[in-house]
Amino acid sequence: MSRSHDRPARAIPTSLSLSPQVAAYLTTLNGLAEAGGWAGLFGREAPLELEIGFGWDTFLLEQAKTRTSTDFVGIEHDRQRVLALARKAVAVGVNNLRLVWGDALYHLPRMFQPASLHRVYIRFPDPWPKKRHHKHRLLGPEFLRSLFWHIADGGELVAATDDAEYRDFIHDSLVTVVGLHNTTAPRRWLDSAPDLPMSKFETLFRTQGKNVYFFRYARGTGFAPAHAADAAAERSRIPRRVSEMPHVVFSTALELDTLSREFKPFRWREDEVLFKVNELWLASRATGVLLECVIVHDGHDECFYVELANKHDGAVMRVSPIKEAERTELIFRCLAGLARRLLSSFPDLRVSRHNLGAWAPVSVDEQHRPEDFWTERHHGSGHSSVE
Secondary structure (H helix, E strand, O other), rough: OOOOOOOOOOOOHHHHHHHHHHHHEEOOHHHHHHHHOOOHHOOOOOEEEEEEOOOOOOOOHHHHHHHHOOOOEEEEOOHHHHHHHHHHHHHHOOOOOEEEEEEEHHHHHHHHHOOOOEEEEOOOOOOOOOOHHHHHOOOOOOOOHHHHOOOOEEEEEEEEEEOOOHHHHHHHHHEEEEEEEOOOOOOOOOOOOOOOOOOOOHHHHHHOOOOEEEEEEEOOHHHHHHHHHHHHHHHHOOOEEEEOOEEEEEEOOOOOHHHHEEEEOEEEOOOOEEEEEEEEEEEOOOOOOEEEEEEEEEEEEEEEEEEEEEEOOOEEEEEEOOOOOOOOOOHHHHHHHHHHHHHHHHHOEEEEEEOOHHHHOOOHHOOOOOOHHOOOOOOOOOEEEEE
């Protein structure tokens, strides 16, 4: 579908509507990489603790206020909850707290080095009580193995639930992971954590007369050798980060009206990665178009926008700044696919320069032609295909 207006309203970056004080508490993958890691971001070397799924609770903020020698990070998938806690942090003025909006399964191996966390809190995650939804439960063996790879030897996971069935699921998952130590043994779980403040959920559940179950497991010295191969395989699937964003310069102008009129959503696959181009917007004066692109990889959808604009006698294709995109090799591969599409669609189009490097379309500098489109360009052992 093509639309004729300047840009999609939902593409406006969240930072534009935030005060600098609130934005300072928000951390992205790009921002963390630019800072050189958590020590660079916090400006010091200190013990690092993480809460996954902090919701509307202020537990993490209270910890940051009272334990100033420790740095705290929270990951939450709901943007409004992230912003709510960030605004409360501004009011309090703590400087040892950072918040991440996103999925923990995706961000954990990308944001934390092995054995870098001293403690992780996962309190009252969704129990997904229906059997057909059990696959969505967070605290399964696979996730726990990944999580504890990022916890230091002797570091601790504190998990809590009010659901008896989920309690048993968590217990069974923990005992299957080699190299963990139940710090509350011989008890399988506790009914309280007196050294920690109660969360809103815990207070609510106790008011309702419900039982609450706490698990406290530490990583032992035998964990790393038992899971090194699995951890290496997981890290090998993470796309390589890049220091710049891709661009392609064409020596001839693009027929933007034709592109807008004939546009249809398309997609292609390269090995384990799916690239999609969903929508196109034509600028009001037909000087440029905006493409909505999505990269699907490792269970995560990365949405970003690509600008195509005529400049003087040529045209430029680049990643739009209106929404931050994670800087990885997948962005280069996506723009390489778009370049192939354009060269196939417009026989007179010529490329004058690009920074696609190894991801450049086959013979792009020799003006890649339609018969090569979607072919000859393979990554790894698989094949590229269009869906």
